[in-house]
Amino acid sequence: MLSQKAKYALKAMIALATQEEGNLLQAADIAERQNVPRKFLELILLDLRKHGLVRSQRGKFGGYALAKPADAITFGQIIRIMDGPLAPIPCASLTGYRRCADCRDEKSCAVRRTMREVRDAAAAILDGTTIADALGAGAHEARAALGA
Amino acid sequence: MLSQKAKYALKAMIALATQEEGNLLQAADIAERQNVPRKFLELILLDLRKHGLVRSQRGKFGGYALAKPADAITFGQIIRIMDGPLAPIPCASLTGYRRCADCRDEKSCAVRRTMREVRDAAAAILDGTTIADALGAGAHEARAALGA
DNA sequence: TTTTTGTCGATCAAATTAGTAGTGTTTTAG
DNA sequence: CTAAAACACTACTAATTTGATCGACAAAAA
Numbered sequence: 001m002l003s004q005k006a007k008y009a010l011k012a013m014i015a016l017a018t019q020e021e022g023n024l025l026q027a028a029d030i031a032e033r034q035n036v037p038r039k040f041l042e043l044i045l046l047d048l049r050k051h052g053l054v055r056s057q058r059g060k061f062g063g064y065a066l067a068k069p070a071d072a073i074t075f076g077q078i079i080r081i082m083d084g085p086l087a088p089i090p091c092a093s094l095t096g097y098r099r100c101a102d103c104r105d106e107k108s109c110a111v112r113r114t115m116r117e118v119r120d121a122a123a124a125i126l127d128g129t130t131i132a133d134a135l136g137a138g139a140h141e142a143r144a145a146l147g148a
Numbered sequence: 149m150l151s152q153k154a155k156y157a158l159k160a161m162i163a164l165a166t167q168e169e170g171n172l173l174q175a176a177d178i179a180e181r182q183n184v185p186r187k188f189l190e191l192i193l194l195d196l197r198k199h200g201l202v203r204s205q206r207g208k209f210g211g212y213a214l215a216k217p218a219d220a221i222t223f224g225q226i227i228r229i230m231d232g233p234l235a236p237i238p239c240a241s242l243t244g245y246r247r248c249a250d251c252r253d254e255k256s257c258a259v260r261r262t263m264r265e266v267r268d269a270a271a272a273i274l275d276g277t278t279i280a281d282a283l284g285a286g287a288h289e290a291r292a293a294l295g296a
Numbered sequence: 297t298t299t300t301t302g303t304c305g306a307t308c309a310a311a312t313t314a315g316t317a318g319t320g321t322t323t324t325a326g
Numbered sequence: 327c328t329a330a331a332a333c334a335c336t337a338c339t340a341a342t343t344t345g346a347t348c349g350a351c352a353a354a355a356a
Contacts (some may be wrong), residue, residue, distance in 0.1 A: 001149070002236040002263065004314060007248075010259045026332070035250035040315055046334065057319020060331045075262055088150040100155075102183035110282030111158045114223055114273065115150065121269035125262065134258030152345060174301070190348055194303065207354025208300045 005125060006082035008036045009044050010134075013078060016054065017070040017131045024063030051081045069115070071132035079126060087119035094119070154230035155194050156184045158282075161226060164202065165279045192230070199229045219280035234274060235267035241266070243276030262277040264275060 011034040019025050019089040027045055031038035042094065048054040061117055066073065085096035091106060092115035103109055167173050175193060179186035195202040195214055196202040203215040214221065224234065233244035239254060240263035251257055 003312095007237065007259060012256060030334085035252065036317065039317080042333070043315090043335090049334095057323085058321070058331095058333045058335060061324070062322080063331045064333090089155060104183065110162060112284070113154060114277050117273050118270050118279075122266050125265050125269060129262050129265075132263070145247060151343090176301085185346065187348080190302070191304090191346090197302095205354085206300095206302045206352075208356070210301045210354070212302090234320060 003083050003104065004096040005040075005044055006079050008041060009032070009048060009078050009082050010075060011036065012041060012045060013048070013053070013066070013073065013131050014134050016064060017068050019065065019136055022065070024057055024061070024065050030064070047081060048078070052078075052135040053077065053081070055137075058080070066131070070135065071130045073131045074127050075125075075129045075131075075134075076123060076127035086122050087115060089115045092119050151231050152226065153192055154227050155228050156189060157196060157226050159184065161196070161201070161214070161221065161279050162282050164212060164214050167213065170213070171207055172199075172209070172213050174211040178212070185261060193202055195229060196294060198228070200235035201225065201229070209232060214279070217280070218283065219278045221279045222275050223277045223279075223282075224271060234270050235263060237263045240264040240267050242271075258262070262276075 012030050015030050015034055016025055027042050028038055028046075031041045034041075045054060045056070049056050049064075049067075052067055053073055054064050056062065056064050079086065079135070080095060085093040087093035087096070088110070089100070090096060090098035091100045091103065091109075091112050099106065100109075100112075103112070106112060149277065152215045160178050163182055164173055175190050176186055178184070178193075182189075187192045193204070194201060197204050197212075197215075200215055200223055202212050204210065204212050215230070227234065228243060233241040235241035237248070237260065238244060238246035239248045239257075239260050247254065248260075251260070254260060254274075
């Protein structure tokens with residue numbers, strides 16, 4: 001399950017992407033626009049900043065902006081920051097591998113094998129969808145239809 | 149994330165599938181074989197029985213068996229019983245749809261759209277992988293390679 | 297009728313989630 | 327210089343979920 005935190009983060013990043021280059025958006029604005037608790041959103045934006053996806057400016061007329069072009073930021077990056085690995089189970093994760101305590105033989109484990117398939121499919125979509133894709137409704141479908 | 153419960157359920161079903169037709173396997177046996185807490189496993193098996201995936205017999209020499217052929221039971225069915233919908237977010241679920249409280253326009257929501265893609269991809273794998281597939285190591289890959 | 301096994305309800309500790317509150321620290325306007 | 331506005335950071339908390347465990351009960355077979 002995607003946490004609220006990750007969902008809010010995605011929505012915030014999309015909101016930031018609507019701004020033109022260099023224009024800052026304040027946490028309170030994003031919170032109101034996206035219907036998200038303001039203080040909670042601040043924590044999220046802080047986290048995104050620490051991971052280099054967002055830059056911030058303090059003081060009056062401060063705010064946030066994307067730290068990189070919208071087409072260089074993927075859903076996968078954001079979700080991994082907020083919720084951790086995409087894999088349904090740690091033993092099937094690339095970025096956060098951990099052995100199952102109860103697993104006798106990992107090589108032959110069908111659960112792991114299938115969860116790896118699920119992870120790969122999810123990663124293909126999430127690492128292949130950028131904030132820029134999210135901006136135009138239908139943009140990603142168009143891309144997908146073209147086989148891009 | 150797949151819960152421990154769902155993981156144990158999958159492992160238990162796979163263990164049951166190794167038995168020949170009509171042969172019962174006891175909870176304690178499965179627990180030991182699969183390295184799963186016995187009492188916890190009993191709850192899981194009970195739940196699987198109530199959902200018609202497993203049948204049970206009480207008393208001495210009792211135990212559990214699959215209620216259907218192994219190739220008629222999918223990972224998706226088992227996971228939905230244990231953990232609920234496959235979708236990362238309720239608004240992208242087919243089996244457990246719920247609106248996001250904070251969503252202004254669901255039609256144009258890119259988060260939802262992308263999570264639906266993830267759901268569809270996961271469902272395709274999990275509803276397409278049966279307990280029978282899980283039995284032979286590599287069996288599913290072979291199937292997949294053939295485009296089946 | 298005793299033993300073995302599934303059934304079922306209650307309970308529980310730890311972790312996670314989804315926040316809230318409050319204080320500090322910059323920045324800018326005036 | 328100072329007040330206001332904004333981000334930064336720490337701490338706390340309430341509710342829920344997770345991952346179990348315990349014990350009494352019911353059935354089936356030897």
